[in-house]
Amino acid sequence: MAKKAKAKQAEPMKLFYIFYNQERWDNWITTLEGADFEPAEGEEVSEGEQMLYAFAEDITLSVLKIIRLYQNDRLTKEEATAKLNEVELVVMAGLPDGELEDIIGSLQLSLLVLFTACRRYLDGGFDKDIKTLVKKGRALDEDDLEEALEVAANIGAAVIDGATCCARYIKDDMENPGLFDEWLIEIDTMSNAMKSLAKFDEVPGDTS
Numbered sequence: 001m002a003k004k005a006k007a008k009q010a011e012p013m014k015l016f017y018i019f020y021n022q023e024r025w026d027n028w029i030t031t032l033e034g035a036d037f038e039p040a041e042g043e044e045v046s047e048g049e050q051m052l053y054a055f056a057e058d059i060t061l062s063v064l065k066i067i068r069l070y071q072n073d074r075l076t077k078e079e080a081t082a083k084l085n086e087v088e089l090v091v092m093a094g095l096p097d098g099e100l101e102d103i104i105g106s107l108q109l110s111l112l113v114l115f116t117a118c119r120r121y122l123d124g125g126f127d128k129d130i131k132t133l134v135k136k137g138r139a140l141d142e143d144d145l146e147e148a149l150e151v152a153a154n155i156g157a158a159v160i161d162g163a164t165c166c167a168r169y170i171k172d173d174m175e176n177p178g179l180f181d182e183w184l185i186e187i188d189t190m191s192n193a194m195k196s197l198a199k200f201d202e203v204p205g206d207t208s
Helices: 002-009 022-033 049-072 077-092 100-123 130-139 145-160 181-194
Strands: none
Touching: 002 049, 022 049, 022 077, 022 100, 049 100, 049 181, 077 100, 100 145, 100 181, 130 145, 130 181, 145 181
16 A cells, blocks of 8 residues: 555646746737837836846746756656747747837847757757857857857757856947847846746646
8 A cells, every 4th residue: 555655646746837828928018019118318228128128038937947847857858848839839929010020029039049949958969168159159150140049059058957157258338239149148048047946846736
């Protein structure tokens, strides 16, 4: 009887967590539509820019919760990949009409590294030499976006695995950062998110 009880306790609990859905995305878009993207007098960052950063951070946290549960053996690689695909479909599906089109398009471009890095992490076999990878990424031509994304995703995978990046490589005075630098900024957000999720785990029945 004791063995049966022990075996029953070892059964994996079902996961009910909703990582990200269309309603959540739509709510953020509605909020951004009412935001002012012109900085108020005496302010360097506008209300809209602050909301946009919070929007990106919310997506990043939601995606990395999937990875965290995979790390905790609560999701298989196949399950984690499927959930990752579901969130990506919401985030990358299309653009809103009007003034937000370019803003959200830019956000989607920066979030490419989030989804690509997660897949690279799940697949394994990534390089962990951050300094060399950053140097390689910055040496690439601006038109070589595919390879730049590959390098950035490798950095992101290493960060998910516990490597430190990328505050030291981000210059505060960059007025017009290139796409690779934008990806480093997103990876830095990923790094902070992984730290905040250190104790995250699924609570059975939680649907928020």
